[in-house]
Amino acid sequence: MKKKIIGIVVVLMLFGGGVYYLKYRQAPKNDLLTLSPRVGNATASSEFLNAQRAVSFYRDEIAKHPDIIKNYVELAQLFLQEGRVTGRHHEYVPKAQSLLDEALKRDPNNYDANIIKASMLLTMHQFMQAKEIAERMVTKSPHTAIGYGVLCDALVELGEYEHAVEACDEMLKARPDLRSYSRASYLRELHGDLAGAIEAMQLAAETGIAGQENRAWALYNLGKLFLNAGKLDTAAYIFNGILEERPAYAYALSGLAMVNKVRGTYDKAIELLSKASQSMPEHIFLEQLADVYLSDGQKENAEGVAKIVMNAFEQHEKGGWNINREYAMFCANHNMNLSEALDRAKKEYDLRPTNIDVLDTYAWTLYKNGKASEAVPFIEQAMHRNTANFMLHYHASLIFAAAGQQEKAEIFRKQSMKENPFVHALVADGDEPYTAVAKKIALR
Numbered sequence: 001m002k003k004k005i006i007g008i009v010v011v012l013m014l015f016g017g018g019v020y021y022l023k024y025r026q027a028p029k030n031d032l033l034t035l036s037p038r039v040g041n042a043t044a045s046s047e048f049l050n051a052q053r054a055v056s057f058y059r060d061e062i063a064k065h066p067d068i069i070k071n072y073v074e075l076a077q078l079f080l081q082e083g084r085v086t087g088r089h090h091e092y093v094p095k096a097q098s099l100l101d102e103a104l105k106r107d108p109n110n111y112d113a114n115i116i117k118a119s120m121l122l123t124m125h126q127f128m129q130a131k132e133i134a135e136r137m138v139t140k141s142p143h144t145a146i147g148y149g150v151l152c153d154a155l156v157e158l159g160e161y162e163h164a165v166e167a168c169d170e171m172l173k174a175r176p177d178l179r180s181y182s183r184a185s186y187l188r189e190l191h192g193d194l195a196g197a198i199e200a201m202q203l204a205a206e207t208g209i210a211g212q213e214n215r216a217w218a219l220y221n222l223g224k225l226f227l228n229a230g231k232l233d234t235a236a237y238i239f240n241g242i243l244e245e246r247p248a249y250a251y252a253l254s255g256l257a258m259v260n261k262v263r264g265t266y267d268k269a270i271e272l273l274s275k276a277s278q279s280m281p282e283h284i285f286l287e288q289l290a291d292v293y294l295s296d297g298q299k300e301n302a303e304g305v306a307k308i309v310m311n312a313f314e315q316h317e318k319g320g321w322n323i324n325r326e327y328a329m330f331c332a333n334h335n336m337n338l339s340e341a342l343d344r345a346k347k348e349y350d351l352r353p354t355n356i357d358v359l360d361t362y363a364w365t366l367y368k369n370g371k372a373s374e375a376v377p378f379i380e381q382a383m384h385r386n387t388a389n390f391m392l393h394y395h396a397s398l399i400f401a402a403a404g405q406q407e408k409a410e411i412f413r414k415q416s417m418k419e420n421p422f423v424h425a426l427v428a429d430g431d432e433p434y435t436a437v438a439k440k441i442a443l444r
Helices: 002-024 040-044 046-064 069-086 089-106 111-123 127-140 145-157 161-174 178-190 194-206 213-228 232-245 250-263 266-279 283-295 299-318 324-333 338-351 356-368 372-382 390-402 406-419 436-442
Strands: none
Touching: 040 046, 046 069, 069 089, 069 111, 069 213, 089 111, 111 127, 111 145, 127 145, 145 161, 145 178, 161 178, 178 194, 178 213, 194 213, 213 232, 213 250, 232 250, 250 266, 250 283, 266 283, 283 299, 283 324, 299 324, 324 338, 324 356, 338 356, 356 372, 356 390, 372 390, 390 406
16 A cells, blocks of 8 residues: 555656646746745745735836836846745746846846846856856945855855855855855855854854745754754754744755655655645755655655656756756766766866865766776865765765775765764665675675
8 A cells, every 4th residue: 555655646746747847947928927826825825925915016117117127126036036935946037037138138237137147047057157247246336245145156156165255254244144144154064164054054044034934944954954964853853843933844844854764764754755845846855755765665666756857857957957967966876867967967077177066976977887986086076175074975985995995985984974874874775876895885
């Protein structure tokens, strides 16, 4: 009965996911300035009703005063925020893009329109374009916090970490709030300062308003810091606390699902991720669901969900998103399309050769394609900042083992286990995911 129920869930998600991506991959022009109903009771929430009123106001203002740039920018921000809250980026990013294009056609140097466009490009993983715009706007207005925030994000993604720290410092000087503290937290994490990362993310959450999405997002990332350190009870406490403030928040559900995955309660993890995916069509939840099925030995269901993930990647790419790294890592973890995964990882490495996640992905796809020795210099470069990342060091242990460097493999195996004693419960575990020598050292 269990297998049958889970199989039904996969079929429903395949159907639902396909319908969503077909419907919203291109926003119809005659539907440009509207909000679609949210899932379930969320449509009746005060947050959604306020968003609807704001959309109506700025839509009317644009009709009455088409030369006022602020109206286009404010409406574009509303759509981007709705995409963030609902996960329906394929519906709302094109709407925002159309408004920003109109604003910039009327005033090419408008600061707000340019910065919001750069933020939108970050969402689409067009990092170099975002950086170029943000740098130009920061020069134009060097005391505005949001510009430094967008620039910081772009620099992080491009692997320019020293400059990202500088941009974050400027943002903190201009406005020490949730957005600046959360960026400081991530930079501290990248540099191996876990305690500092937790402190900054706590500050970010404390400056937010209970129930609002940005505070829930900060708390989710705080919970992830504890989850990634193996502090399961603390992580679960935080995720449950988010749900008290913002019921059915998809990321909190996914966080609890990962806690259940580590504890081996796969049915509960699957239930939570199914709920998260139904309320917000973000492919990360489907990736996690595929991983849980794989860990639970449900290969057929894992493959079914993987098909949805690949469809999501395809639709993102058609919408102008860069998904090379995400595609490569997912395929490497699930031992599928490995040659294409390596090609995409190499392409992303050529664009962002100093980004830690890109280096890790390139090394991992090389390893999965039987090129462990070639992967060694890339995984070494990924680790040179001493980032406390258990998955990075787990990958390193397997790469060095497969390359015949057993001493280094053992060092990084121990480091990964020290950072998170539950590392093996958090990785995907297919039938033959690793070479025999790598598996032997990994499971000692």
